[in-house]
Amino acid sequence: MSNKTLDLLDAGQNARVIQVKGKGPSRRRLLEMGMVPGVVLSVTKKAPMGDPVDFKLKGYNLSLRKQEAQMIVVEVTGGVK
Amino acid sequence: MAEKIKVAVAGNPNVGKTTIFNALTGARQKVGNWPGVTVEKKEGTKKHKDHILEIVDLPGTYSLTAYSADEVVARDYILEEKPDVVVQVLDSTNLERNLYLTSQLLEMGTNLVLALNMSDRAETRGDDIDIRRLESLLGVSAIKTAANEGRGINALLDSIVNKTESNPPLPHEIGYGGRVEENICALEEILGSDRELSKNYPSRWMAVKLLEGDENALSKLSSSSIEGKVQNFLSDLDHEEYEVEMADKRYEFIGTLLPQVCTTCAEDVSPSDMVDKVITNKYLGIPIFLTLMWGMFELTFAFATPFMELIDMFFGWLAAAVTSNIETVWLASLLGDGIVAGVGSVLLFVPNIFILFFVIALLESSGYMARAAFIMDRLMYTMGLQGKSFIPMLTGFGCSVPAIMATRTLEDEKDRLITMLVTPFMSCGARLPVYILLAGTFFSRQAGSVIFGLYVLGILVAIVSAKLFRTFIAKGQPSPFIMELPPYTRPSLKDSLQHMWNQGYLYLRKVGTIIVGGVVLIWLLAYFPQGADYGSADSLIGSLGKLIEPLVAPLGFDWKIAVALVFGFVAKEIVVGSLGTLYGTGEGEALSSALVADPGFTPAIALGLMVFTLLYVPCIGAVAVIKKETGSWKWMFFQAAYSTAVAWILALVTIGVGNIVL
Ligand SMILES: Nc1nc2c(ncn2[C@@H]2O[C@H](COP(=O)(O)OP(=O)(O)OP(=O)(O)O)[C@@H](O)[C@H]2O)c(=O)[nH]1
Ligand SMILES: [Mg+2]
Numbered sequence: 001m002s003n004k005t006l007d008l009l010d011a012g013q014n015a016r017v018i019q020v021k022g023k024g025p026s027r028r029r030l031l032e033m034g035m036v037p038g039v040v041l042s043v044t045k046k047a048p049m050g051d052p053v054d055f056k057l058k059g060y061n062l063s064l065r066k067q068e069a070q071m072i073v074v075e076v077t078g079g080v081k
Numbered sequence: 082m083a084e085k086i087k088v089a090v091a092g093n094p095n096v097g098k099t100t101i102f103n104a105l106t107g108a109r110q111k112v113g114n115w116p117g118v119t120v121e122k123k124e125g126t127k128k129h130k131d132h133i134l135e136i137v138d139l140p141g142t143y144s145l146t147a148y149s150a151d152e153v154v155a156r157d158y159i160l161e162e163k164p165d166v167v168v169q170v171l172d173s174t175n176l177e178r179n180l181y182l183t184s185q186l187l188e189m190g191t192n193l194v195l196a197l198n199m200s201d202r203a204e205t206r207g208d209d210i211d212i213r214r215l216e217s218l219l220g221v222s223a224i225k226t227a228a229n230e231g232r233g234i235n236a237l238l239d240s241i242v243n244k245t246e247s248n249p250p251l252p253h254e255i256g257y258g259g260r261v262e263e264n265i266c267a268l269e270e271i272l273g274s275d276r277e278l279s280k281n282y283p284s285r286w287m288a289v290k291l292l293e294g295d296e297n298a299l300s301k302l303s304s305s306s307i308e309g310k311v312q313n314f315l316s317d318l319d320h321e322e323y324e325v326e327m328a329d330k331r332y333e334f335i336g337t338l339l340p341q342v343c344t345t346c347a348e349d350v351s352p353s354d355m356v357d358k359v360i361t362n363k364y365l366g367i368p369i370f371l372t373l374m375w376g377m378f379e380l381t382f383a384f385a386t387p388f389m390e391l392i393d394m395f396f397g398w399l400a401a402a403v404t405s406n407i408e409t410v411w412l413a414s415l416l417g418d419g420i421v422a423g424v425g426s427v428l429l430f431v432p433n434i435f436i437l438f439f440v441i442a443l444l445e446s447s448g449y450m451a452r453a454a455f456i457m458d459r460l461m462y463t464m465g466l467q468g469k470s471f472i473p474m475l476t477g478f479g480c481s482v483p484a485i486m487a488t489r490t491l492e493d494e495k496d497r498l499i500t501m502l503v504t505p506f507m508s509c510g511a512r513l514p515v516y517i518l519l520a521g522t523f524f525s526r527q528a529g530s531v532i533f534g535l536y537v538l539g540i541l542v543a544i545v546s547a548k549l550f551r552t553f554i555a556k557g558q559p560s561p562f563i564m565e566l567p568p569y570t571r572p573s574l575k576d577s578l579q580h581m582w583n584q585g586y587l588y589l590r591k592v593g594t595i596i597v598g599g600v601v602l603i604w605l606l607a608y609f610p611q612g613a614d615y616g617s618a619d620s621l622i623g624s625l626g627k628l629i630e631p632l633v634a635p636l637g638f639d640w641k642i643a644v645a646l647v648f649g650f651v652a653k654e655i656v657v658g659s660l661g662t663l664y665g666t667g668e669g670e671a672l673s674s675a676l677v678a679d680p681g682f683t684p685a686i687a688l689g690l691m692v693f694t695l696l697y698v699p700c701i702g703a704v705a706v707i708k709k710e711t712g713s714w715k716w717m718f719f720q721a722a723y724s725t726a727v728a729w730i731l732a733l734v735t736i737g738v739g740n741i742v743l
Pocket of ligand 2: 099
């Protein structure tokens with residue numbers, strides 16, 4: 001399976017986080033909230049205008065703008081498009 | 082003798098800290114189903130056995146590295162006030178992420194009691210959490226609670242007291258391994274050489290924070306002897322690398338712990354995800370939002386009408402009783418024209434206000450607020466703000482004061498400033514009486530649409546102003562949107578009624594103090610000097626009004642309106658109260674017919690006055706909060722001047738167009 005950045009995923013897809021790029025406070029916040037390499041997540045929904053996107057990880061829902069999601073490299077593991 | 086224990090209630094946002102605090106102390110602080118309800122620390126006490134617990138409810142925080150103003154409050158309290166016991170409240174259905182903060186608190190060596198809250202939800206889900214095991218693995222006490230039902234609260238109190246009687250804990254260490262651990266040791270050594278510092282902050286904890294690049298930790302060193310040395314050491318390191326490794330290790334630690342504590346903890350597709358398929362749907366999301374807003378105001382009117390009729394009858398009777406029973410002329414006038422007419426015209430709208438607060442509370446406890454932020458983020462982003470700004474703005478439909486406080490959850494200073502400056506354009510409950518009176522009088526059939534239109538106008542002005550401020554004053558990009566969406570819950574009737582009463586009570590108190598005062602003052606000015614007709618242009622208030630009339634004359638407002646607007650600065654309801662007093666005819670129906678009879682009061686003027694009231698300088702309470710929260714006179718004066726200028730221009734346009742169309 002190919003590596004992608006998180007913003008490119010569709011609702012219903014599952015993925016595993018490979019790398020969290022970028023720097024600064026928002027990156028650290030993402031790490032603290034569990035967006036660490038190895039974590040498995042799924043895309044639950046997108047907002048009406050396609051952005052932000054909501055993910056399910058570690059049993060809770062976390063929403064990010066595509067801009068932030070772009071900093072996260074994932075490996076798509078399945079799920080329906 | 083009773084012993085005092087300082088207790089802090091901390092934890093991730095929206096896990097039920099305030100619900101626990103309320104249950105512990107009997108307080109009635111605000112609870113709501115979105116992250117960021119509590120934005121300042123709240124204190125309360127509780128006597129338990131021989132101890133007096135001084136309990137502090139803190140804003141939520143995901144970690145001890147703080148970004149937003151509310152998180153800073155929480156972190157500083159835990160770090161600097163050194164409470165005897167920290168109660169960390171956890172969401173039992175989301176232990177993994179919640180334990181991240183636990184790991185940090187343990188590293189700090191806090192005296193920790195865990196409250197595994199929302200255990201009711203965990204149980205319905207079928208989770209079986211082995212609490213004894215958790216205690217022994219972490220070396221802390223843990224209690225299961227379901228705070229909204231009051232379960233586990235007594236056990237929690239016992240546990241807090243026991244905690245102070247046992248020995249203080251050793252800081253719990255997470256092994257980070259490899260080069261991280263090497264660097265921690267090296268830093269610890271440097272830190273250890275400053276006695277004063279290592280007495281205040283545990284060296285290992287400090288070393289960990291420094292390695293993560295925590296600026297607050299670094300600032301604690303600013304006056305110490307070793308600052309240079311530490312700076313030197315850190316300058317060679319790549320914090321970004323360490324951040325990941327350390328977060329990773331903490332989650333790894335949690336990952337090894339959790340399966341031992343909870344073997345059945347299930348991650349299921351929650352019903353909330355299903356509901357969201359509709360609520361945040363591509364095509365339905367925004368229509369649903371607008372329908373909800375519209376429904377909110379419809380309800381406010383539909384349910385209030387019968388109550389309003391009762392109140393109107395009561396004051397009608399009271400006014401008649403006053404005029405027929407009191408012979409002293411001035412006293413009859415004070416009571417009849419002044420207080421009954423003035424205060425009555427404001428009290429008339431109490432049912433609307435109560436229902437409005439009730440409906441807002443329903444929304445707040447349902448989980449919809451966070452969705453509104455989610456849905457609106459894209460739009461807000463193009464206008465220079467972010468989705469989270471939308472939550473304070475919605476709160477602003479109730480009252481601007483808590484709404485401005487609520488901006489503390491915004492991480493970025495500029496986002497926050499802009500949100501504070503535009504939130505007063507969201508039409509608060511105090512402005513509602515003005516609309517109901519004027520729209521009801523002049524646009525009886527379309528009153529509902531007129532009022533809804535005013536709310537929409539407020540939102541538009543807020544958003545366009547945000548764009549202007551972002552472009553010209555606080556330049557830059559809106560900060561990232563990173564937000565947790567909590568599960569939906571069925572709104573609790575009890576909580577919503579409680580919230581309605583808290584807010585409604587404040588409103589009543591305002592009527593009983595500021596508004597009575599304002600109305601009596603207006604009456605005095607209208608009654609004197611002796612010989613002048615009551616409320617005429619020759620009275621004191623008439624002279625005052627004539628003096629300021631030129632300022633609003635281009636709009637077509639006469640001096641009575643000018644006076645009403647000036648006093649409306651104290652509290653916007655007074656616009657109605659002072660019209661009631663100045664027309665000297667009582668409230669409700671009587672006031673309406675007096676307004677219609679006044680040739681200076683056309684429907685266009687009424688519409689312009691509503692627009693002006695919506696937009697001009699917010700009440701004194703809101704202005705004071707802007708000063709306090711921005712910490713600057715400059716922004717306060719700017720907001721006041723800007724909003725009044727916008728009000729003036731848009732009222733002029735409204736009246737101009739109104740004169741042609743109406
Ligand atoms: N089912 C259930 N709901 C709870 C429990 N405790 C609190 N709640 C609900 O959870 C939501 C959040 O409660 P709050 O007390 O406002 O949470 P908080 O931690 O103070 O939140 P912030 O101040 O935003 O950080 C509210 O809707 C509560 O009614 C519980 O034990 N069980
Ligand atoms: Mg709270």
